[in-house]
Each structure stands twice: as structure tokens, then as C-alpha cells.
Amino acid sequence: NAGVTQTPKFQVLKTGQSMTLQCAQDMNHEYMSWYRQDPGMGLRLIHYSVGAGITDQGEVPNGYNVSRSTTEDFPLRLLSAAPSQTSVYFCASSRRGADIRTEAFFGQGTRLTVV
Amino acid sequence: AQTVTQSQPEMSVQEAETVTLSCTYDTSENNYYLFWYKQPPSRQMILVIRQEAYKQQNATENRFSVNFQKAAKSFSLKISDSQLGDTAMYFCALRAAGNKLTFGGGTRVLVKP
Numbered sequence: 001n002a003g004v005t006q007t008p009k010f011q012v013l014k015t016g017q018s019m020t021l022q023c024a025q026d027m028n029h030e031y032m033s034w035y036r037q038d039p040g041m042g043l044r045l046i047h048y049s050v051g052a053g054i055t056d057q058g059e060v061p062n063g064y065n066v067s068r069s070t071t072e073d074f075p076l077r078l079l080s081a082a083p084s085q086t087s088v089y090f091c092a093s094s095r096r097g098a099d100i101r102t103e104a105f106f107g108q109g110t111r112l113t114v115v
Numbered sequence: 116a117q118t119v120t121q122s123q124p125e126m127s128v129q130e131a132e133t134v135t136l137s138c139t140y141d142t143s144e145n146n147y148y149l150f151w152y153k154q155p156p157s158r159q160m161i162l163v164i165r166q167e168a169y170k171q172q173n174a175t176e177n178r179f180s181v182n183f184q185k186a187a188k189s190f191s192l193k194i195s196d197s198q199l200g201d202t203a204m205y206f207c208a209l210r211a212a213g214n215k216l217t218f219g220g221g222t223r224v225l226v227k228p
Contacts, residue, residue, distance in 0.1 A: 033215075033216070035218075040124065042220040106160035108158060109158040109159075
């Protein structure tokens with residue numbers, strides 16, 4: 001089982017560069033989300049999607065864009081990287097709906113450094 | 116808005132001993148779930164245990180158990196018979212309506228031999 005696959009695992013960017021973090025899941029989950037993890041702050045929600053064609057902002061959306069053209073894929077775009085975006089990024093997926101007991105499955109994370 | 120707070124940045128415990136991690140939360144929802152996730156050095160997020168708000172009985176998974184105090188909005192995790200493999204970051208998280216998962220800041224647990 002592949003589960004949630006994130007690429008790349010590591011990335012170094014220069015300030016002002018753009019890039020896309022890829023996320024794919026093979027569990028037919030409706031709900032997908034992106035988090036960033038910073039020391040002492042846990043995981044903070046950047047953007048999320050409740051299904052193909054539907055996205056919404058989370059707690060820290062500035063500087064990031066997302067799209068959801070298929071159920072499987074949920075890429076995260078950094079339009080103009082800034083040092084404040086240095087972080088570890090996680091993609092997660094879960095079944096949607098009233099069953100909130102559903103477990104979230106996480107990718108392996110991407111460590112991004114912006115210099 | 117929902118919030119989750121973990122007040123202990125780091126804890127250490129001797130192998131085979133017991134350690135308890137604290138978590139408090141706030142939500143206006145009546146129906147919600149609480150989770151503890153483990154993040155070892157590999158960075159992988161692993162679900163340890165979950166608790167439904169409507170259930171008074173505390174959840175247990177092998178050496179992991181919770182103390183859920185709904186009125187106090189407290190959800191602590193107890194690790195019994197600690198093992199070296201328990202060394203990790205532990206995150207408390209809450210999910211209510213809308214499926215958004217909100218995390219606390221994490222507690223780093225170090226199990227010493």
C-alpha cells in the first residue's frame with residue numbers, strides 16, 4: 001500500500017524561487033490537507049480540500065496556493081519562496097463526512113529550506 | 116475556532132517507567148474526536164490512540180492509555196512500561212465538524228536506558 005506519497009523529501013530554494021510540493025494518495029480519500037511543522041508550534045493547517053475542485057484556506061495560507069483537479073492529487077505551490085517558509089511540510093488525507101473518527105494518513109514530509 | 120495546548124515541551128523517562136503527557140483543548144462543538152500521534156525521528160506521523168467525546172470510558176491501546184476529562188477539556192496520554200522505541204515527539208490533536216484536524220505544539224519524549 002502506497003498510502004500518501006509526498007515528493008520531494010528534501011528541497012533547498014533560493015528566496016524568490018517558486019516550486020511545487022507534490023502529494024498523491026491512493027485510498028480514494030475525499031479530504032486532503034497540507035500542514036507545516038515548526039518547532040514548538042506543532043502542525044498548522046495551510047490549505048485543505050474536501051473533494052476534487054474544492055479547496056479552502058487553513059490557518060496559515062499566505063504565500064501558498066493549492067488546486068485539486070483529481071481525487072488523488074493535491075499539490076502545494078510556493079509562488080515566491082521566503083525564508084519564513086523554511087519548515088517541514090506534511091500532506092494528509094482522510095475519509096470525509098460525518099465520521100470524524102476517521103484517521104488521517106500522513107505523507108513522509110518534505111523538509112524545505114529557503115536561503 | 117478550536118485550540119489544542121500541550122504545556123510540556125520535553126519529558127524524559129527511564130526505560131520500563133511510566134510517563135504522562137498533558138493536553139488541554141477548547142472547542143464549541145459537542146461531537147469531536149481527540150487523537151494522540153507519535154512522530155519518531157523518521158518524521159512519520161503514527162496514530163497512537165483516539166477518543167470519542169461522547170464516550171466516558173477512557174481508550175486504551177496496549178501500553179498507551181488516556182485520561183479524558185471532558186468537563187475540564189483535558190486529554191492526557193499515559194505511556195506505561197516505556198520502551199526505547201517510544202522516544203519521539205507526541206502530538207495531541209482534535210477533530211470536530213468540518214474534518215479539520217488541529218494539533219498541539221508537541222511534547223518530545225526521551226526514554227533513557
